Amino acid sequence: MDRSAFFLSLLSLLVCLLPILQACPSNCHCHGGELQHVICDNVGLRKIPKVSEQTRLLNLQRNNFPVLPTNAFREMKGLVSLHLQHSQIKEISSGAFRGLKQLVYLYLSNNDISVIKMGAFDDLSELTYLYLDHNKISDLPKGLLSPLINLFILQLGSNKIRELRSGTFSGAKDLRWLYLSDNSLSSVQPGALDDVENLAVFHLDKNQLSTYPVAAMSKLRVVEDLKLSHNPMKVIPDYAFQSFGRYMETLSLDNMGLEKFSDKAFAGVTTLKTVHIENNRLNQLPGNFPFSSLENLTLSNNPWLCSCQLAALRKWLESSRSRPDAVCASPSQYRGQQIRDTAALRNCKLPTRRPRKGNRH
Template identity: 30%
Template sequence: MDRPADRVQLLLLLVQLALMLSRLGEACPRPCSCQQPGEVHCTFRSLMAIPAGLPRQVERMNLGFNSIRRITDSSLAGLRKLELLMIHGNDIHNIPDGAFRDLNSLQMLKLSYNKLHELGREALHGLWSLTRLHLDHNRLEVLHPDTFQGLTGLRLLQLEGNRLQQLHPHTFCTFSLLGHFPLSTLRHLHLADNALHTLPHALLQAAPHLETLTLHGNPWTCDCQLSWFRAWSQRSPGEYSHPQVSTVMTR
């Protein structure tokens, strides 16, 4: 056996190993922790923006409790394997159209406790695998009627603690049957502690799979426009109550 050749081969292997370790180190943004493969944890790091150089293979990322003020259309580009994203407890005011366009694998998005005041028509475009969306405790006043269109996997939507005053009948529809009959795939919808005075009848008619609906903490106007609700709740299996006195309505 040629001993010098063996030494050269060993040296090459050591160089390759060093390069691999170097790449692994660079794959984790410096302010964050990446103790598990596919995970990036950046909580309580006083971040002002989403870190650059995020690994493309990341599957779970927690950016909670920082000072992130905005998400740009390139902040999350290329993260096609991301399944869980938590950006709660930050200072985000708006989401540009297309910011989530590459997050086709994302199943849970938590944007609770930010300062969002509206969601545009294309703000959630690309989140085709999303099942849980947490938007509670923001400053949302307006939701475009097509905001959730295309999110056919969406099952839970949390909107409590916002400033919603009115809702379009098709606000929570996620797809249209034959292009003419808007329907929602939601099973759990939380609208408590907003500024709602009434609910469109068509809003619940378009959600045949709804199991849980929370409405407490809204300044309901219990007039003829809301008279349909009692009859609807009596026809629906399970326990429902009038929104003026209810805390949780579950079927």
């Protein structure tokens, strides 16, 4: 091949590559076949850049996008993962993510989002992971999440949500992990959880719930991890966990000012392994407290009344490898003594179960 033919071939190749070479936005880093990953982390962007339709991952963290406009990503039809953390977002317009029918991961954490217009999540039928924590969201209108039929994890921690109304999660029937920690929730209305009955992880800690939302919670079927810590709740009522008691393994009720479990609070609970009830005002435990499957129990800083009512607790403490701290507050002569060691319970007998009728032969 002569020199002129070589340069002609090289020029043709460059012309073919030019659209790809131009596809990487200014100051960004692009890699992967056909620029599948576009990284524009902290490069001073104020407008959503244009990228190749082949792009699979777009990282726009630490830029400045006060409003995500309608059709902001419409040409990015192949996008699977979109990162918009720390981008000073205040508002998400209706149809902002229109066209992203293959998107699986959407990260919107650590922004100033207070307005999410209805229709904002249109077209996100494949979205599985949605992170909206550390924002200023105060309301979740009915229907907002309806397009998210494949949503599996929803992170809404550290916002300003005040209540969950009936229909809040309409459409999100596959949701399994829901995080609502550190909000301003004072009400979970009946019907609020009807559409997410398959939740496995449900965190409601650090809110303002003063009563346990029995009606709403009774719709849940398979909760394994329930966290209610740091809510001003004094009583856990009868049948609180019955609808999912066969599945619940971890229960966190610490730092609540909790004073009492109703006699049937743990009805139906059979698989509980870890319970946190420290830093409350409890002096007794109900007769049906589920010690049989329990592996870990934290119960310090409660004013325990060391009477025979705690005999089952004493027996569990004696056999526990973790040796948690549990001290008598009364009667006065036993104050400060460890429940597992105190003479107050030395002669107590555990209640015996009556044999069921029909067992005799």
